[in-house]
Amino acid sequence: MKKASDLLxxxxxxxxxxTLELRPMHGVGVADRIxxxxxxxxxxxxxxxxxxxxxxxxxxxxxxxxxxxxxxRRAKFYALTAAGRAQLTKEKRHWLKVNTxxxxxxxxxx
Amino acid sequence: xxxxxxxxxxxxRLKDRPSLEQELDEEIQxxxxxxxxxxxxxxxxxxxxxxxxxxxxxxxxxxKQRVREARVGAPIDTTLQDIRYAWxxxxxxxxxxxxxxxxxxxxxxxxxxxxxxxxxxLIKATGYPEPERIVQLWEKPPQYxxxxxxxxxxxxxxxxxxxxxxxxxxxxxxxxxxxxxEPRALKTGFVxxxxxxxxxxxxxxGRTFARGEDQPASQKVVVLTHRxxxxxxxxxxxxxxxxxxxDGQPYTVIGxxxxxxxxxxxxxxxxxxxxxxxxxxxxxxxxxxVGRLKPGVSLEQARAxxxxxxxxxxxxxxxxxxxxxxxxxxxxxxxxxxxxRLSLKVLMWAVVAILMIACANLGNLxxxxxxxxGREIALRMALGARRGRVVRxxxxxxxxxxxxxxxxxxxxGFGLLKWIQSLLPPFYFPPEANIAMDxxxxxxxxxxxxxxxxxxxxxxxxxxxxxxxxxxLKEGGRSNSAxxxxxxARHVFVAAQxxxxxxxxxxxxLLLRSFQRLMEVNVGFETEGVVGAGLPLQTExxxxxxxxxxxxxxxxxxxxxxxxxxxxxxxxxxxLTGWGDGMPFYxxxxxxxxLGTGFKIVTSGYFPALRLRLVAGRVLDQRDTESSPxxxxxxxxxxxxxxxxxxxxxxxxxxxxxxxxxxxxxPMTNWEIVGVVADEKGNGLDQTEDVGAxxxxxxxxxxxxxxxxxxxxxxxxxxKSIERAVWRVDKNQVLxxxxxxxxxxxxxxxxxxxxxxxxxxxxxxxxxxACTGIYGVLSFVTAGRTQELGVRVALGASRADLVRLxxxxxxxxxxxGVAIGLGGAMGLTRFIRSMLFATSPMDAMxxxxxxxxxxxxxxxxxxxxxxxxxxxDPMSALRQE
Numbered sequence: 005m006k007k008a009s010d011l012l013x014x015x016x017x018x019x020x021x022x023t024l025e026l027r028p029m030h031g032v033g034v035a036d037r038i039x040x041x042x043x044x045x046x047x048x049x050x051x052x053x054x055x056x057x058x059x060x061x062x063x064x065x066x067x068x069x070x071x072x073x074x075x076x077r078r079a080k081f082y083a084l085t086a087a088g089r090a091q092l093t094k095e096k097r098h099w100l101k102v103n104t105x106x107x108x109x110x111x112x113x114x
Numbered sequence: 115x116x117x118x119x120x121x122x123x124x125x126x127r128l129k130d131r132p133s134l135e136q137e138l139d140e141e142i143q144x145x146x147x148x149x150x151x152x153x154x155x156x157x158x159x160x161x162x163x164x165x166x167x168x169x170x171x172x173x174x175x176x177x178k179q180r181v182r183e184a185r186v187g188a189p190i191d192t193t194l195q196d197i198r199y200a201w202x203x204x205x206x207x208x209x210x211x212x213x214x215x216x217x218x219x220x221x222x223x224x225x226x227x228x229x230x231x232x233x234x235x236l237i238k239a240t241g242y243p244e245p246e247r248i249v250q251l252w253e254k255p256p257q258y259x260x261x262x263x264x265x266x267x268x269x270x271x272x273x274x275x276x277x278x279x280x281x282x283x284x285x286x287x288x289x290x291x292x293x294x295x296e297p298r299a300l301k302t303g304f305v306x307x308x309x310x311x312x313x314x315x316x317x318x319x320g321r322t323f324a325r326g327e328d329q330p331a332s333q334k335v336v337v338l339t340h341r342x343x344x345x346x347x348x349x350x351x352x353x354x355x356x357x358x359x360x361d362g363q364p365y366t367v368i369g370x371x372x373x374x375x376x377x378x379x380x381x382x383x384x385x386x387x388x389x390x391x392x393x394x395x396x397x398x399x400x401x402x403x404v405g406r407l408k409p410g411v412s413l414e415q416a417r418a419x420x421x422x423x424x425x426x427x428x429x430x431x432x433x434x435x436x437x438x439x440x441x442x443x444x445x446x447x448x449x450x451x452x453x454x455r456l457s458l459k460v461l462m463w464a465v466v467a468i469l470m471i472a473c474a475n476l477g478n479l480x481x482x483x484x485x486x487x488g489r490e491i492a493l494r495m496a497l498g499a500r501r502g503r504v505v506r507x508x509x510x511x512x513x514x515x516x517x518x519x520x521x522x523x524x525x526x527g528f529g530l531l532k533w534i535q536s537l538l539p540p541f542y543f544p545p546e547a548n549i550a551m552d553x554x555x556x557x558x559x560x561x562x563x564x565x566x567x568x569x570x571x572x573x574x575x576x577x578x579x580x581x582x583x584x585x586x587l588k589e590g591g592r593s594n595s596a597x598x599x600x601x602x603a604r605h606v607f608v609a610a611q612x613x614x615x616x617x618x619x620x621x622x623x624l625l626l627r628s629f630q631r632l633m634e635v636n637v638g639f640e641t642e643g644v645v646g647a648g649l650p651l652q653t654e655x656x657x658x659x660x661x662x663x664x665x666x667x668x669x670x671x672x673x674x675x676x677x678x679x680x681x682x683x684x685x686x687x688x689x690l691t692g693w694g695d696g697m698p699f700y701x702x703x704x705x706x707x708x709l710g711t712g713f714k715i716v717t718s719g720y721f722p723a724l725r726l727r728l729v730a731g732r733v734l735d736q737r738d739t740e741s742s743p744x745x746x747x748x749x750x751x752x753x754x755x756x757x758x759x760x761x762x763x764x765x766x767x768x769x770x771x772x773x774x775x776x777x778x779x780x781p782m783t784n785w786e787i788v789g790v791v792a793d794e795k796g797n798g799l800d801q802t803e804d805v806g807a808x809x810x811x812x813x814x815x816x817x818x819x820x821x822x823x824x825x826x827x828x829x830x831x832x833x834k835s836i837e838r839a840v841w842r843v844d845k846n847q848v849l850x851x852x853x854x855x856x857x858x859x860x861x862x863x864x865x866x867x868x869x870x871x872x873x874x875x876x877x878x879x880x881x882x883x884a885c886t887g888i889y890g891v892l893s894f895v896t897a898g899r900t901q902e903l904g905v906r907v908a909l910g911a912s913r914a915d916l917v918r919l920x921x922x923x924x925x926x927x928x929x930x931g932v933a934i935g936l937g938g939a940m941g942l943t944r945f946i947r948s949m950l951f952a953t954s955p956m957d958a959m960x961x962x963x964x965x966x967x968x969x970x971x972x973x974x975x976x977x978x979x980x981x982x983x984x985x986x987d988p989m990s991a992l993r994q995e
Contacts, residue, residue, distance in 0.1 A: 031141070032148040049170065050145060050177050055184035062186050064119030068141075075151070079144045087119075 016056050018099055019046065021084065021092040024066060028083035030073075031057065057082060065091050124186045138181060142174055196510035203511060210483065211515070214476055217886075218519025218566060220879060221472035223526025224465040226551065226559050230531050232458050233558070234549030235450055241376060241548070243314040248445040249416060251281070251403040253424070256437035263401040265394030265777060267427060271403070271440070272306070274423050277416040281405040282309035283388055286381065287818075288650040290848045291346075293359040297841075299650050299850035300342065300360070303382035310337075312406045315377060319343075320354035320369030328387035335387065336365040340373030342383040360386070361652045362846065379545035391656070395778030397434045397770075404445060417442045449544045453948065457869040460621065460946055464876045467614045469562070471880055473570040474607040475887040480512065480574035481604060482894040491578050504579040505572075512571025513564070520563040527551065527559075534872065539864045573603065604891050608884075609931035615877070615884040616935020616968055621943055622877035623960040625870035628951040632863055635799045638749075638792040639689065639724035641855040643680075645829050645836070646688040648850030649819045657774040659815045663740075666811065666819070669847070670717060672839040673823060678832050680824040683719035684811060686776075688820035690858050693796045693806050695772060701756065702766035702784060711752060712796055712806030713769060715814050721747075723824045724794065731763045731789035738810040747789040747808045755805050762787045767807070771814045785809065798862055800951050821849065829854045869949060881971060889975040892924040896979040903983055904991025913984040920980040921973070928972040932965055939964070 023029065023037045034057075035048045060066045065088030071081045084092070126134070146167055153163035171177070182191060204211045242248060252260040253267060263271075268283045275281060283306045288299040303309075310322040322337055336358065338347065347353050357364040365386065371377040388401075407416055417440075424440035484491070491504055528551055535549070543549065649669075653662065666684055673682040687694030693712025700708060720726075721733040729750060738745055746767065753762045765787045771780030785807075793804045821840075825832035833852045840847050860867075896903075903916055943955040953960075 030148070031145045032152070050142070051173075051180055054142070054145075054177050055180045058181050059184045062120050062123040073148070077144065077147060077151070078140070079148060080141045 018095045020056055021088055024082055024084045028081045030079040030081050120186045138178060196507050200511035200514045214515050215518045215522060217472045217475055218516055219522035219526055221469035222520050222523030223530055224468055225562055226527025226555055227530035228461050228465045229558050230551050230555050231549055232462050233554055235458060235543050235547040238548060240546045245446050247407045249405050250443045250445045250448055251405055252441040254439040254441045260441050262399040263403055264396050264399045265390050266396035268401050268403055270427055271423055275419060277407055277411045277419050278405040279408050280308035280311040282306035282312050283401040283403045285401050288850055289360040290650055290652055291360055292846045297846045297848045299848040301381055301383045303385045304388040305385055306388050312404045317369030318372040322369055323387055328389055330389055334365045335368045337369045337385040338367060339371050339383055340378050343370045376545040381541050396431060398778045449546050461872055464618055464873055467618055468876055468880050471611045471614050471883045473566055474611045475883055476570035477573055478604050478607045478891050484574045484578035501579040505575045508575035508578060509571050512567040516563045516567035520559055539861060605927040608888055608891055608927040611884040611887045612928050612931025613935035613938055615880040616932060616964060617938045617942055618877040618880045619964040620939035622873040623964055624943055624950055624953055626874055628953045629866055629870045631952045632799050638794040639726045641859055643824050644855035645825055645833055646820055646822045647852035649821045650848055650850055651817050657817050659774045662815045668843050669840055672843050673836055676835050676839045678826045681719045681723035682823040683717040683723050684819040684821055685720050686715040686816055689794055690862050697769050699767050699769040702768055715809050715811050715816055717811045723822050726794055727792040729790040733789050734810045739812050744783050744785045744813050745788045746785040747791055748787055749791050749793045749806050751793050751803045751805045753790055762790050772816050774816055776816050776818050885971050885975045888972050892976055892979040896920055896983045900986055900991050903986045904988040908988040916984045917980040920983045921976045924976040932968055
């Protein structure tokens with residue numbers, strides 16, 4: 005298993021943006037969702053998650069908004085902005101390019 | 115897009131940090147709670163859920179810190195943190211902080227003051243528009259480069275030269291301003307009308323001269339400087355158009371020049387058009403000239419044209435002008451004399467050396483502190499502080515020290531600059547020099563401050579961060595003899611300080627010795643009891659010789675009749691202020707070879723007034739009248755130069771008389787030498803040869819005079835009595851700047867006194883700093899060796915052994931420093947050779963004295979720590995273990 009801190013920063017950003025593409029979520033939701041979707045390959049702890057969320061917010065890609073859970077607990081929900089959507093498209097394309105290239109290298113070796 | 119968003123976040127962050135922090139707290143708290151709730155939803159008890167959440171959470175503070183670090187502008191935060199930390203740590207040791215800040219403040223203050231002068235005099239551009247187009251013009255005699263210009267030649271130049279937009283001649287003088295209280299002399303610039311066009315300066319009020327306003331027929335007009343307008347005319351804006359009495363004639367004020375400009379720093383107080391008479395002389399050279407080149411005309415083109423014009427004049431008037439040409443200089447290149455330039459450079463190097471000594475001092479102190487703080491730093495590093503972070507933290511501390519030092523230094527520098535300026539005689543620096551502590555100086559100071567902080571802070575910081583944490587913790591913060599490398603670095607600093615102080619002391623010693631020798635020079639007459647003053651006459655323009663002689667006789671009779679006056683005379687130059695005129699002459703028996711001599715015209719009372727020593731023959735006296743044969747008295751230098759081994763008496767020389775107006779020459783005259791007197795050092799105390807001759811005022815009456823008198827009693831009251839006597843003859847007669855001969859003598863050597871005094875002061879400061887440096891290092895080393903010394907005492911070492919040990923250890927770097935300083939001084943002092951008088955740069959006495967002084971002071975600095983070491987009590991020292 006990979007530790008979250010070893011994740012490339014860009015990868016974590018991509019994962020968060022992609023997760024928020026579906027709907028606005030609070031921090032725990034984002035972490036859980038990533039863990040679920042990757043079958044536990046990526047476990048994102050708060051030590052990595054919070055700095056990433058704040059960095060993305062400062063860049064204007066996501067926006068935090070205080071809201072309430074079903075049980076009445078206050079939590080900060082993050083939503084993708086228009087700029088964030090554009091950034092996600094860009095990062096997806098970049099990731100695919102890198103991924104394809106790396107796969108080709110590996111295929112070549114095999 | 116990203117950037118604008120980030121900048122908004124940055125501002126928000128800086129604006130409301132507390133609310134942002136609070137929000138982060140809440141967010142994390144909420145996250146933590148959600149984790150707990152989810153775990154409890156899975157059926158865990160509250161305690162178990164909390165435990166699991168905490169494990170997953172990795173520490174709330176760490177998470178917050180990482181968010182802070184990820185934010186925009188995190189470095190600002192870190193810096194603020196560092197500054198807060200540095201502030202706390204400096205506050206904890208106020209003694210060290212005050213000492214360090216004062217050390218830096220002295221170094222930076224001296225730098226700020228001297229740099230203000232260097233910048234104002236040598237670096238800053240002049241305020242003139244396109245200053246590179248301004249040139250200065252000279253006549254070029256066959257033997258040398260630059261000579262004053264005669265009226266006729268200037269007129270030809272200005273008429274024929276095509277290279278210039280404007281050309282102007284200038285000569286200085288004084289005009290008597292009357293009709294407003296006591297008569298007084300105003301320093302006057304007589305200039306051609308285009309003069310202000312050459313410099314591109316416009317009047318602040320009214321106008322400057324119009325072209326053609328310097329013609330004989332034009333109205334009499336005057337331009338005031340801002341200075342005299344404020345001081346003597348109350349800054350009255352209605353002055354323009356009003357008429358004032360100058361030399362008894364009404365002049366219309368047409369303008370006032372701008373304040374705080376070059377023209378306010380000039381000698382002249384008023385400006386009047388220079389009007390030539392009908393036939394200006396070609397053979398009497400008294401003018402200077404400036405010009406503004408036409409756009410696109412190069413200096414070389416102007417030189418070529420001026421040489422051609424001067425060459426043509428030389429062909430037309432071979433009797434006067436044979437071999438003469440013209441010299442053209444760029445004005446700004448001639449503004450600062452080489453001596454002033456050198457003095458300023460020497461002072462600048464001196465203050466840089468002081469700053470370096472201060473840096474070495476602080477570097478040493480910080481290293482010592484670093485050792486004491488070793489445990490703290492080791493602990494930080496053990497807890498995960500990276501080395502860069504520790505270096506940064508310690509450098510922040512240095513910067514804070516340097517910054518505080520700079521703030522105090524600015525005040526010191528300002529005071530020092532004001533003090534130096536109060537010592538400077540008026541007009542010491544050229545008017546173009548604009549000396550002020552302005553933004554440029556502040557910028558310089560800021561840059562130097564940062565460099566200083568790095569210079570003294572970097573080595574200790576790197577050293578502190580390089581320590582092995584485990585080793586430090588084990589040592590228990592006790593420094594022991596293991597720190598060999600560090601001791602070495604400290605000794606290098608001490609040696610460097612001593613060497614720099616040595617060089618400064620040696621330089622200062624040479625200048626002070628020179629100055630002392632200069633003041634001991636025998637001026638050839640008794641200065642005590644002699645007073646002198648300028649005597650501008652209202653008839654200067656077109657003096658009538660008979661009236662002039664009569665008037666001077668009346669004045670002198672009145673002055674001599676004043677009780678307390680023993681002798682009185684007029685002379686064409688006051689003692690110690692030059693010869694008045696330098697004349698070409700021939701020995702009567704050799705008309706081929708042109709020679710030169712100072713030529714002073716005096717009344718007979720001059721010799722008794724000065725008590726100028728008679729060597730042979732007689733001095734000038736009542737026998738020498740208008741109708742008696744022309745005679746001169748020469749001085750010993752004259753005899754040495756032109757009549758070596760001969761008796762001068764009875765020899766004859768051929769010199770042209772000087773015209774009464776002193777703007778032309780009279781007939782060639784055959785003068786008999788009737789006496790020889792001692793040299794009066796007319797050209798200054800530092801001149802060894804001072805060739806001169808005295809002619810009688812009765813035989814060659816001229817204007818441009820000074821009055822000298824030998825008085826008994828208080829010279830101040832005597833000056834007042836003499837003034838009253840003069841005013842009884844003519845209530846409008848000015849006595850310009852009356853002063854004692856001792857003051858004239860002191861004023862004539864100010865340009866040597868100033869660098870000597872300043873360098874002396876700086877050298878003392880360097881000595882003091884080096885001394886505290888030695889003391890500091892030795893104290894620290896000794897304190898660190900307390901246990902070792904205790905062991906030595908326990909094993910039988912005597913007190914004397916301990917003192918020897920400490921002093922011996924301390925004296926090695928001092929001796930090395932003295933050796934390096936000696937070599938450096940021998941290498942460097944030759945650069946100030948031209949500032950020395952009758953003193954060799956290698957003066958052995960000086961070097962020995964400096965070495966002895968330094969060693970004595972260094973020994974004294976060693977003694978306190980040594981004494982402390984000798985008192986070490988073995989029991990208590992060992993108990994510290």
